[in-house]
Amino acid sequence: xxxxxxxxxxxxxxxxxxxxxxxxxxxxxxxxxxxxxxxxxxxxxxxxxxxxxxxxxxxxxxxxxxxxxxxxxxxxxxxxxxxxxxxxxxxxxxxxxxxxxxxxxxxxxxxxxxxxxxxxxxxxxxxxxxxxxxxxxxxxxxxxxxxxxxxxxxxxxxxxxxxxxxxxxxxxxxxxxxxxxxxxxxxxxxxxxxxxxxxxxxxxxxxxxxxxxxxxxxxxxxxxxxxxxxxxxxxxxxxxxxxxxxxxxxxxxxx
Amino acid sequence: xxxxxxxxxxxxxxxxxxxxxxxxxxxxxxxxxxxxxxxxxxxxxxxxxxxxxxxxxxxxxxxxxxxxxxxxxxxxxxxxxxxxxxxxxxxxxxxxxxxxxxxxxxxxxxxxxxxxxxxxxxxxxxxxxxxxxxxxxxxxxxxxxxxxxxxxxxxxxxxxxxxxxxxxxxxxxxxxxxxxxxxxxxxxxxxxxxxxxxxxxxxxxxxxxxxxxxxxxxxxxxxxxxxxxxxxxxxxxxxxxxxxxxxxxxxxxxxxxxxxxxxxxxxxxxxxxxxxxxxxxxxxxxxxxxxxxxxxxxxxxxxxxxxxxxxxxxxxxxxxxxxxxxxxxxxxxxxxxxxxxxxxxxxxxxxxxxxxxxxxxxxxxxxxxxxxxxx
Numbered sequence: 133x134x135x136x137x138x139x140x141x142x143x144x145x146x147x148x149x150x151x152x153x154x155x156x157x158x159x160x161x162x163x164x165x166x167x168x169x170x171x172x173x174x175x176x177x178x179x180x181x182x183x184x185x186x187x188x189x190x191x192x193x194x195x196x197x198x199x200x201x202x203x204x205x206x207x208x209x210x211x212x213x214x215x216x217x218x219x220x221x222x223x224x225x226x227x228x229x230x231x232x233x234x235x236x237x238x239x240x241x242x243x244x245x246x247x248x249x250x251x252x253x254x255x256x257x258x259x260x261x262x263x264x265x266x267x268x269x270x271x272x273x274x275x276x277x278x279x280x281x282x283x284x285x286x287x288x289x290x291x292x293x294x295x296x297x298x299x300x301x302x303x304x305x306x307x308x309x310x311x312x313x314x315x316x317x318x319x320x321x322x323x324x325x326x327x328x329x330x331x332x333x334x335x336x337x338x339x340x341x342x343x344x345x346x347x348x349x350x351x352x353x354x355x356x357x358x359x360x361x362x363x364x365x366x367x368x369x370x371x372x373x374x375x376x377x378x379x380x381x382x383x384x385x386x387x
Numbered sequence: 388x389x390x391x392x393x394x395x396x397x398x399x400x401x402x403x404x405x406x407x408x409x410x411x412x413x414x415x416x417x418x419x420x421x422x423x424x425x426x427x428x429x430x431x432x433x434x435x436x437x438x439x440x441x442x443x444x445x446x447x448x449x450x451x452x453x454x455x456x457x458x459x460x461x462x463x464x465x466x467x468x469x470x471x472x473x474x475x476x477x478x479x480x481x482x483x484x485x486x487x488x489x490x491x492x493x494x495x496x497x498x499x500x501x502x503x504x505x506x507x508x509x510x511x512x513x514x515x516x517x518x519x520x521x522x523x524x525x526x527x528x529x530x531x532x533x534x535x536x537x538x539x540x541x542x543x544x545x546x547x548x549x550x551x552x553x554x555x556x557x558x559x560x561x562x563x564x565x566x567x568x569x570x571x572x573x574x575x576x577x578x579x580x581x582x583x584x585x586x587x588x589x590x591x592x593x594x595x596x597x598x599x600x601x602x603x604x605x606x607x608x609x610x611x612x613x614x615x616x617x618x619x620x621x622x623x624x625x626x627x628x629x630x631x632x633x634x635x636x637x638x639x640x641x642x643x644x645x646x647x648x649x650x651x652x653x654x655x656x657x658x659x660x661x662x663x664x665x666x667x668x669x670x671x672x673x674x675x676x677x678x679x680x681x682x683x684x685x686x687x688x689x690x691x692x693x694x695x696x697x698x699x700x701x702x703x704x705x706x707x708x709x710x711x712x713x714x715x716x717x718x719x720x721x722x723x724x725x726x727x728x729x730x731x732x733x734x735x736x737x738x739x740x741x742x743x744x745x746x747x748x749x750x751x752x753x754x755x756x757x758x759x760x761x762x
Contacts, residue, residue: 217419230727246418248450255489256449259456262488275727294418294448325477326448 138201140165140297140329141186146195148178148185154193155181157355161348166327168319170340170363172378173350179333180224182350183301186331187221188212199297217245219297220290224305226282228274234261234285235270241292260288264318280307284315291322298322300332304339312336316343337379341367349375397450399423408434410458412474413443416451425457437462438470441478451478456485515723522641522719526649529642538642545647552613553655557662560608564663567600568592568670576679585679586689592671593690597698601664603750605656606709610742614717617648618738621721622731630722640722649714656710657703664702697762705753709746716741 139162148156155178163169171179184190186197188204196205204215228237238257242248248256258270264284274282283306290298303319304312316339322328334340340347344363351358351374359366359375367379397416402409408429416422429437437458444451455471459482462469471479499507532538575591621644624630633640668690675681717738724734 231729242418247421248418252424252453255485256453258491259449259452259485259488262484262491267488267491273727275725325481 139163140167140200141169141331142198142201143186144196144198146182146185146197147193148181148190149193150178150181155355156350159195159350159356161357161360163329163331163346165329166323167345168323168330168332168343170344170347171331171333171350172335172340172347174335174352174378177350177352178355179335179350180301183221183299183331183333187219187299188216217293218295219299220293220295221299222283222287222290222301222303224301225279226274226286228282228285228289230274233271233273234266234277234288237274237285238289238292241289245293256292257288260291261285263291264288265314280311283307284311287315287318294326295328297329297331300330300334302334302336303332304334304336309338312339313342319343335378340379349378395445396420397422399428399454401428403432403434406435408432408437410437410439411443412439412441412451412454413445415445416447416454418448418450420450422450422454425454425461429458429461433465434467436468436470438473440473441475444475447478449481452481452485455479455482456489459483459486460489518723519719522715522722525639525641526645526715529639529646533642533646540650541643541647545651548648548651549655551616552609552652553659556608556612556655556659559612560605560659560663561666563604563608564596564601564666565670567604568596568667568672569674571595571600571667572671572674573678576674580679585675586681586685588671588675588679589681589686589689590693592668593694594698596664596667596671597694597702599702599750600667602656602660602702602706602709603746604667605659605663605706606713606746607743609652609656609659609710610713610716610739610746613652614713614738614742615735617714617717618721618724618734619731621718622724622734625722625724626726626728626731645715645718645722648718649711652710652714653707654710656713657706660702660706660709661699664699701753701757701762705750708749708753712745712749713742716745 141163143162144160146156146159147154148159159182171182173179181190185192192205196203198204199215199218202211202215204212207215228234229240232240235254235257238260239253242253242256246253254270258267261267261269264287266281266284266288269277269281269285274285277285283303287300287303290300300319303315307315319330319332320343323330332339332344341363346360346362347366348357349359349366349372350356351372358372363379366375395414397414397420398412400411400413410428439455439458455474455478459469459471463486471482474482529538533540571592572588575588576585579585579587579591621630624644630640630644633643672683672686675686676683720734720738720741724730
């Protein structure tokens with residue numbers, strides 16, 4: 133089997149529970165290599181829960197997740213650690229370690245997983261920060277910068293190890309439109325340069341229409357996927373009116 | 388991107404042609420692997436120019452960007468021409484960005500001279516003192532408003548706190564006070580037995596527990612148990628912007644959060660201290676009976692010859708003050724906490740240290756004052 137035929141991520145029959153409540157059932161989809169893939173849906177449908185189940189922060193109630201054809205769900209501890217190294221997660225609020233400077237935040241995964249000398253790691257950290265527009269902020273602590281900057285620094289940390297797959301949880305939430313579009317551009321640049329597979333959980337319609345290659349939409353009633361396809365396809369005529377509504381309305385329902 | 392295992396490792400082969408250092412980059416470059424470093428590749432050579440080529444490159448990531456970026460930086464410093472036109476466009480673009488990021492200086496330099504450090508520490512200490520006085524002032528104003536009937540008091544919160552800091556602390560206070568009674572009995576007996584005065588163990592424990600140890604032990608237990616909890620709770624509320632939410636609504640955090648807690652401790656501490664007295668005396672009584680053969684009735688009668696209501700009152704007065712100290716320290720440290728995870732931890736630690744420090748200081752002041760007024 134050639135490498136191209138194996139999807140970067142394959143989710144089959146995944147069921148996710150939040151506390152005792154089943155939020156999602158029988159979710160199956162696959163993400164191709166070097167694709168920008170969106171998981172969309174209204175607030176509270178379980179987008180973040182799905183993401184947490186995919187990256188191993190929560191254990192699925194049923195089903196399996198495979199990365200490059202290798203099962204992540206059934207992997208042993210060592211196998212999991214090796215796989216965790218190959219993907220990055222950018223958290224909703226940045227989730228930076230508050231006791232470390234931005235530079236140290238990015239350096240930590242590099243120190244853990246590479247044998248690079250300290251000065252080189254510091255230089256890579258500075259480069260990552262420059263890439264997300266935070267040049268010169270190396271020595272700042274997360275508490276000293278704004279929420280949007282924290283978010284971008286979190287992205288810089290997720291990119292530290294040149295991961296093959298990057299997950300984003302609501303990348304544009306809390307950012308102004310200009311910064312959000314710049315972030316989109318950055319995401320596309322990362323994909324184009326390194327062939328990174330990108331999975332984004334979002335309900336920012338501008339981002340979805342702008343950069344998504346393909347997307348799935350989750351729905352609270354069916355507890356699963358209601359639509360799958362490219363944004364243009366779906367906006368033009370999805371079987372479910374909810375999908376068309378979601379994609380053609382330019383305003384986002386406030387929480 | 389998956390890298391096949393048989394891909395050759397990263398390489399950078401050099402050869403000099405017309406004084407130009409030709410570097411051929413090849414293999415798979417990965418951050419996690421071992422990659423050549425520019426400084427080692429160029430060594431002590433001083434070529435008239437550098438030319439980078441990437442003919443046999445199978446896979447690359449930031450490690451190659453770093454290599455090329457450093458090469459460009461080196462060329463710039465050595466004032467020699469650097470030819471990267473043969474490299475993939477994306478690579479030279481990223482290398483350019485990397486090289487640019489090497490040139491930006493951090494905006495926030497943290498190394499300080501001793502003088503700066505002393506100055507900042509002094510400023511910090513003054514800000515702390517100011518915060519402390521401000522807090523006392525706010526508490527005073529809130530209390531005056533409360534007593535004057537101009538502000539409501541959250542009795543429900545207060546009762547809940549009373550249960551948490553009082554009733555739920557009974558097991559640990561019981562254990563500690565009982566054991567204090569036991570240890571006092573043992574150490575008292577060593578001295579008193581020399582004079583054949585075993586029975587005075589009852590007097591010793593009675594006075595020590597009621598005047599000192601009951602209130603002190605209850606105070607220390609509550610400092611660790613309740614004071615730290617208050618600091619952590621209020622500290623995380625602050626980190627979560629909950630305090631700000633109260634302030635913008637015009638609700639004084641002191642009235643809303645601090646007074647019910649401090650009041651709860653002020654009310655429960657004397658009760659806990661009296662309870663601790665009883666348990667301590669019971670502990671002493673048990674040891675006296677078990678090892679000194681003093682019957683409990685004799686112990687009780689002997690104790691009553693020296694312990695009177697004034698001793699109990701001294702303990703209760705101290706307990707009220709210790710309770711207020713624990714409550715105020717916990718809430719103050721919580722409100723002063725920094726808005727991050729470490730801040731909450733520091734607040735809890737600092738609340739315990741502050742409480743115990745002030746309890747000991749207050750106890751010493753009480754000893755002098757009570758001695759002066761003959762209590």
